[in-house]
Amino acid sequence: MALKEVKTNDKHIRNLANIVGGARSILYHKEDLLAYDCDGFTIHKHLPKAVVFPKDTQEVSKLVKYCSDNHLPFLARGAGTGLSGGAIPVNGEVIISLVRMKRLLHVDFENRRAMVEPGFVNLKLTNSISDKGYYYAPDPSSQYCCTIGGNVAENAGGAHCLKYGVTTNHILGLEVVLPNGKIIEIGKNGIPDSPGYDLLGLITGSEGTLGIVTKITVRILKNPEAKQTVLAYFDNVSDGSRAVSDIISAGIVPAALEMMDKTAIEAVEAAAFPVGHPRDIEALLLIEVDGISAGINEQISQILHVCENRNVREVKVAKDESERARWWANRKTGFGAMGAISPDYLVQDGVIPRSRLPEVLSRINKISEESGLRIANIFHAGDGNLHPLVLFDARIPGQTEKALAAGSACLQVCADVGGTITGEHGVGIEKREEMRFVFTDEEIKAQTDIREVFNPDNLLNAGKLFPSPGRCAEIKKEMKEAAL
Amino acid sequence: MSITESDVKERPACTTTSLSNYRWSDPPDENKWADCVHCGMCLESCPTYELTGQEQHSPRGRVHLIKSVAEGKLQVNEQFMDPVFACLDCRACTTACPADVDVGGLIEEARGQIRQAMPLTGYKKAVSKLFLESLFPHQQRMNALGRLLKFYQKSGMQKVVRKSGLLKVMPDHLADMERILPDIKEPVRKKYKGEKVINAKGETKHEVALLTGCVMDVMFSDINEATINVLTRNGNDVVIPETQTCCGALHVHAGEREMGRNLAKQNIEAFKDAEKIIVNAAGCGCMMKEYAELFREEPEWQAKAQDFSAKVEDISKYLHDTGYEKPQAEMKTRITYHDACHLAHGQGVREEPRNLLLDIPGVKMVHMPDAERCCGSAGIYNLTNPEMAGEVLKSKMKNVPEEVEMISMGNPGCMLQMAMGVQKYGRNQKVVHTVQLLDWAYQKEDELRGERDGIKRSQNK
Numbered sequence: 024m025a026l027k028e029v030k031t032n033d034k035h036i037r038n039l040a041n042i043v044g045g046a047r048s049i050l051y052h053k054e055d056l057l058a059y060d061c062d063g064f065t066i067h068k069h070l071p072k073a074v075v076f077p078k079d080t081q082e083v084s085k086l087v088k089y090c091s092d093n094h095l096p097f098l099a100r101g102a103g104t105g106l107s108g109g110a111i112p113v114n115g116e117v118i119i120s121l122v123r124m125k126r127l128l129h130v131d132f133e134n135r136r137a138m139v140e141p142g143f144v145n146l147k148l149t150n151s152i153s154d155k156g157y158y159y160a161p162d163p164s165s166q167y168c169c170t171i172g173g174n175v176a177e178n179a180g181g182a183h184c185l186k187y188g189v190t191t192n193h194i195l196g197l198e199v200v201l202p203n204g205k206i207i208e209i210g211k212n213g214i215p216d217s218p219g220y221d222l223l224g225l226i227t228g229s230e231g232t233l234g235i236v237t238k239i240t241v242r243i244l245k246n247p248e249a250k251q252t253v254l255a256y257f258d259n260v261s262d263g264s265r266a267v268s269d270i271i272s273a274g275i276v277p278a279a280l281e282m283m284d285k286t287a288i289e290a291v292e293a294a295a296f297p298v299g300h301p302r303d304i305e306a307l308l309l310i311e312v313d314g315i316s317a318g319i320n321e322q323i324s325q326i327l328h329v330c331e332n333r334n335v336r337e338v339k340v341a342k343d344e345s346e347r348a349r350w351w352a353n354r355k356t357g358f359g360a361m362g363a364i365s366p367d368y369l370v371q372d373g374v375i376p377r378s379r380l381p382e383v384l385s386r387i388n389k390i391s392e393e394s395g396l397r398i399a400n401i402f403h404a405g406d407g408n409l410h411p412l413v414l415f416d417a418r419i420p421g422q423t424e425k426a427l428a429a430g431s432a433c434l435q436v437c438a439d440v441g442g443t444i445t446g447e448h449g450v451g452i453e454k455r456e457e458m459r460f461v462f463t464d465e466e467i468k469a470q471t472d473i474r475e476v477f478n479p480d481n482l483l484n485a486g487k488l489f490p491s492p493g494r495c496a497e498i499k500k501e502m503k504e505a506a507l
Numbered sequence: 508m509s510i511t512e513s514d515v516k517e518r519p520a521c522t523t524t525s526l527s528n529y530r531w532s533d534p535p536d537e538n539k540w541a542d543c544v545h546c547g548m549c550l551e552s553c554p555t556y557e558l559t560g561q562e563q564h565s566p567r568g569r570v571h572l573i574k575s576v577a578e579g580k581l582q583v584n585e586q587f588m589d590p591v592f593a594c595l596d597c598r599a600c601t602t603a604c605p606a607d608v609d610v611g612g613l614i615e616e617a618r619g620q621i622r623q624a625m626p627l628t629g630y631k632k633a634v635s636k637l638f639l640e641s642l643f644p645h646q647q648r649m650n651a652l653g654r655l656l657k658f659y660q661k662s663g664m665q666k667v668v669r670k671s672g673l674l675k676v677m678p679d680h681l682a683d684m685e686r687i688l689p690d691i692k693e694p695v696r697k698k699y700k701g702e703k704v705i706n707a708k709g710e711t712k713h714e715v716a717l718l719t720g721c722v723m724d725v726m727f728s729d730i731n732e733a734t735i736n737v738l739t740r741n742g743n744d745v746v747i748p749e750t751q752t753c754c755g756a757l758h759v760h761a762g763e764r765e766m767g768r769n770l771a772k773q774n775i776e777a778f779k780d781a782e783k784i785i786v787n788a789a790g791c792g793c794m795m796k797e798y799a800e801l802f803r804e805e806p807e808w809q810a811k812a813q814d815f816s817a818k819v820e821d822i823s824k825y826l827h828d829t830g831y832e833k834p835q836a837e838m839k840t841r842i843t844y845h846d847a848c849h850l851a852h853g854q855g856v857r858e859e860p861r862n863l864l865l866d867i868p869g870v871k872m873v874h875m876p877d878a879e880r881c882c883g884s885a886g887i888y889n890l891t892n893p894e895m896a897g898e899v900l901k902s903k904m905k906n907v908p909e910e911v912e913m914i915s916m917g918n919p920g921c922m923l924q925m926a927m928g929v930q931k932y933g934r935n936q937k938v939v940h941t942v943q944l945l946d947w948a949y950q951k952e953d954e955l956r957g958e959r960d961g962i963k964r965s966q967n968k
Contacts (some may be wrong), residue, residue: 050561054586057575058561058568065545076560104547122560142560144551167603168550295607320865359546362606366541 035095039075039117042085048076048123059100059118063165064108064453065422066369071112074100076123076441080198080206080237086119087235088204091482098484099235101142101170106358106370107175107451109230113486119235121172127151128238131479136195136213138240141172148241157243160187163447164355175236178228180447182354184313185405187244189447191227196240199226200231202483206237215241230449231484233477247313250278251323251346253329255338256304260284263306264380264456266333267404270310271377273329275322280405281309281354284384286364287412294360298351304336308404309354358412359400365397365414367423371430372448373437377407386436387411396422396428408446409437455490467489531623531714533764533804535616540574542608543567546826551609552603554881554899555593563590566610573617583624591617593895595888596760597881598793598852611853612800618762618873634890639763643721643753644770650694653725655812657691679893683927689949694724696747697730705735705745712742713829718774718795720788721753729852730919733946734787734822740949741831745785750777754786756794756849760886764801771798772808775815784815787822787942789918790886793853795819821850822942823860823917836955837869842944843911844872845925846879847918860917860941869950873908880906884924896924904928913937915944 029040031051040049051073072095077083090097097117100110112118127143130152136158136379137148148159162181163169169179175197180189187193196210208220217223226233248311257263267280283291288300288307298450300307308330312322330338341347359370375383384400387409390396399412410504411433415426430453434444438460445454458467471489474481549566550556562568570591575581591614600610627635642648659665670687696719699705704714715738719731719849738745760947775798778784786792796819798812820828842864850856857879864870883889883899907914907928914925914936926938 050563052586054572054581054584055563055590057581058563058565058571058590061545063546102547102550104550120560125560165547168547243948294605295602296605356548356605359544359548359605360544362544362546362608366544368544432516 035093035134036073038089039073039086042089043075043077043082049079050074058102062100062103062108062110063106064111064369064415064451065367066247066427067108067110067111067113067452070115072115072330073119074118074120075227076120076121080200083119083124083200083235083237084204084206086117087200087202087483090117091203091480092444094480094482096485099141099172099176099231100160101173101176102144102165102168104165104169105173105451106372106448107177107445107453109177109449109451109487110173111452111482113452116484121235121237122170124237125170130243131213132157132243133405134213135243135245136240137243138196138213138238139211141175141236141239142170144170145169145171145174148243152243153246156246158246159193160184160244161190161193166355171239171241172236175227175239176229176231177447177449180403180408181242182281182351182403184447185278185280185403186278186313191224193242194223194227194239195242196238197223197226197236198238200235200237202234202478202480207234210240228402228449230451230488232474232488234483247278247315249316249319250311250313250347251319251337252341252350253308253310253323253326253330254341254350255308255310256301256336257306257308258304258334258336260306260384261381262333262335263308264384264404266308266330266335267380268377269329269333270326271405273325275312275325277310277326277405278313279309279311280403280406282400282402283309283354283357284400286397286414287357287401290360290364290399291353291357296349296356296360296364297355298349301337309350309418354401358410361399361412361414365416367415367417367426368399369413369415369426369430369453370448371409371413371433372445372454373409373411373434373442374444374446375407375409375437375440375442377404379440379442380404380407383409383436384442387433390429390432390436394425394432396426396429398429398433403446406446407442409433435460450488452487455486455488458490522556527577528579528582529577529620530583531620533619535577535613535620536803537577538572539609539613541652542606543570543574543604544606545571546605548605549603552599554595554597554599554883554902555895557902558895558898560778564593566604566608570608570613573613576617576623577618588625591621592762593892594896595848595881595883595885595899597848597885599848599879599881602852602879602936612797615759615764615800618760618896619764620762622762622764623737624851631891634887635761635763638887638890639758639761639766643757646696646721646752646768647831649721649725650697653691653694656725660691676703683931686927686930689726689923689926690734691725692728694728695719695735696724698728698732699735699747703746704738705747707739707742707744710742711744713783714744714746715783715785715825716746716748716778718751718754718778718784718786718788718791719747720786720791721920722790723788727919727922727940730787730940730943733940733943734785737822737826737831737942738785741826741829746781748777748781752777754791754794756790757886759794759801760888761891768801771801772810774798775808775811778815779820779914781818783825784819785822785825786819787917787940788920789821789847789850789853789856790920792819792821793849794899796854821854821856821859821917822863823850823863824854825858826857826863826944826945831863831925832949833866833947834868834945834952836948836951838867838948838951839869841871841873841911842911842913842915842939843875843908844878844941845882845914845916845921846873847916847921848879848881848885850917853881860915863941863945864915867944870944873911875908876906878906882921882924882928884918884920886920900924900928900931904932907934907936911936913939913944915939917941924965
């Protein structure tokens with residue numbers, strides 16, 4: 024912990040250290056760098072050249088300019104909780120960690136907006152304004168620790184995005200350091216719908232390939248007047264998924280409509296936040312409605328009715344806030360809970376039309392049988408955003424490749440039924456090849472052309488988001504054949 | 508030179524090798540890290556990650572590094588030691604972890620390997636040797652230290668030293684500690700020496716054995732006294748086994764697992780006749796509940812350790828479970844409660860001490876934000892890593908509500924550290940142990956009853 028000098032023959036390390044103010048703000052020893060060789064996606068690992076910790080936009084700009092002038096590949100990282108490998112330094116990048124830029128800069132209750140630095144943790148925003156009756160809507164399950172900067176990069180979703188929309192619907196303005204070190208401000212003064220191209224929409228979800236976001240103005244919302252949460256247990260998956268469609272068809276827009284299958288329930292019940300779900304049910308739904316008090320009870324009784332029509336075994340409404348919180352903690356820690364039943368997992372993120380849920384789930388089940396790997400399903404059923412979790416053990420030779428192939432096959436199913444390959448986790452390095460399931464070469468080129476404009480040397484987060492031309496598709500195919 | 512996608516090499520998926528660089532017995536347990544899926548839910552719970560923003564100083568980062576040594580990717584060296592020893596061992600990550608990864612256990616096992624690979628040198632060695640080897644396990648020496656401290660206070664020397672500016676030549680963190688030395692009283696082990704049983708007041712419902720602790724009995728013997736009072740008042744006969752010793756927590760935190768094992772064995776023997784073992788120091792209680800962990804390579808002792816651990820209970824939890832008399836006297840005070848890490852995260856005891864306090868008439872509880880956040884004491888962490896400990900304390904003190912008169916908690920290490928915080932940041936709260944408050948309430952009740960009886964008697968005359 025003591026203040027150490029930067030001792031290395033590498034002049035780049037020394038120069039980068041000088042920009043950020045010395046040894047406390049740079050890591051370059053292998054032992055420290057290893058902690059940065061992957062993010063929440065652990066299948067690929069690669070050491071960065073260094074990790075630097077700037078404290079403000081100016082330092083980010085200088086770092087970026089230095090990397091750009093010296094042809095050093097670089098990328099931005101927040102809490103490193105991403106699930107598609109967007110922050111993995113596959114080219115030995117200099118990682119620009121934004122976690123020390125974690126201030127809440129300004130809250131403007133009157134205009135319902137707040138400005139944060141990129142390292143500010145998602146949930147902390149809600150916690151900072153809840154006493155005034157406000158909150159920040161996008162709530163990825165990792166919201167306890169993920170940063171808003173990372174949310175912007177991935178256009179993160181969350182359980183409550185069914186009603187409130189994903190991150191992009193809540194971003195009013197950004198300050199961005201471009202890959203040449205220049206600083207631009209878009210969405211000036213947080214006024215939505217500025218003239219010109221929709222750069223806010225372009226940057227949000229660009230997975231850190233177009234620039235590094237250093238300030239973010241977000242929309243904040245008034246807490247709903249009332250909130251009710253329902254838990255429903257089903258003896259078969261198709262009844263559960265039909266209930267999902269029925270609820271939406273009944274004209275209700277739940278704030279959240281989540282589903283877990285049997286394997287997922289096994290994991291969360293074996294893990295740190297069990298709530299005592301029966302182990303022999305095939306599916307559960309977690310349904311939340313919110314809004315003005317009038318009408319909430321009516322919606323709840325409609326939901327109960329729908330569930331009963333679909334042969335629900337048991338359905339209950341949360342008694343109080345603490346019960347509601349327990350149900351949500353159980354759901355939101357679901358991915359991490361896989362550790363309790365499997366040494367490794369790979370989570371997919373396909374989106375499908377809601378009406379195809381029963382069919383897709385049974386096809387995923389088939390993939391699981393064929394690959395011999397268990398697949399758990401925890402997902403945002405309301406918006407058809409699936410999260411098949413492929414369970415495997417990386418220590419067993421060949422299992423990782425099998426898991427990758429099974430994950431890819433799940434995405435193929437999603438694409439086949441008219442859906443897409445990612446809803447909120449991003450493409451990263453994980454789903455690069457699967458981009459071909461949903462885009463033609465021309466469509467992909469239209470996108471990489473845009474990247475060229477911002478990131479002409481492709482030094483910023485190279486090798487993410489888009490498939491490699493030609494070659495990789497073949498490798499992937501071979502890999503799949505070898506595995507199956 | 509620009510990078511094209513085709514330059515991006517497809518890296519083989521991670522594989523584990525058998526080239527472990529843990530070369531000593533009792534290495535970190537593979538099954539513990541197998542539970543970690545690197546999700547990152549632990550990050551925000553970790554005080555050292557909060558302060559540094561660096562992932563090698565985060566729970567999942569540390570687990571990743573510990574695993575990497577086993578995979579042969581890292582050596583057990585200085586660079587590896589830094590993150591492993593900078594951990595406060597506060598266990599907040601185990602509360603946050605969705606998969607119940609035993610990060611604390613891994614850290615302690617890794618420290619054991621590091622200590623064997625790289626024995627301590629210099630100042631740290633001196634501190635470690637003095638406290639761990641020469642002091643804590645030896646009751647006589649601890650008592651002698653107590654007498655010395657008492658002499659230091661009573662003789663007026665403390666005043667002289669404080670006035671003379673001698674403190675200025677001590678390292679800052681030691682000078683800070685001197686300022687908060689509690690008043691030294693007679694250790695209970697000495698006081699009750701020779702007494703087989705301290706009898707319950709009234710009918711005996713249970714018999715319990717008390718761990719008096721090493722630091723506790725010297726620095727805070729009044730808390731041990733309060734614990735005995737509260738126990739006997741509630742129908743417990745109290746036994747203080749003669750041959751008990753230091754619990755070994757500090758040794759195990761420091762990677763001195765062999766010393767820890769020896770102390771554990773001595774305690775397992777000392778308490779073998781006890782039905783319940785009552786502990787009033789969270790750190791000790793947590794350690795004693797985890798003795799089995801030390802004996803992974805000695806099945807016979809492991810079984811004994813499991814039986815032993817099943818009998819260990821924190822005083823607040825014990826009172827809560829077996830019932831206690833609600834005090835009648837009013838204590839009119841505003842307090843806040845600090846969760847000792849090894850009580851809340853280590854033993855899952857959170858509500859029991861709070862309820863106990865709320866059962867005292869007139870006690871008003873003010874919520875402390877982030878009450879479960881470590882105070883930086885962390886065993887002797889505040890001696891070995893004073894800089895980080897100071898930063899952790901600083902953020903803790905910010906959360907202590909201004910309007911309270913007392914801060915209650917269940918661990919002596921925290922009490923010293925929080926007292927230091929109160930002193931350092933010019934606050935005026937009294938730092939107390941939960942059972943002390945209950946004991947005071949009982950005492951006040953007795954006094955009032957005594958007065959009432961006195962008045963009645965005089966009226967009857």
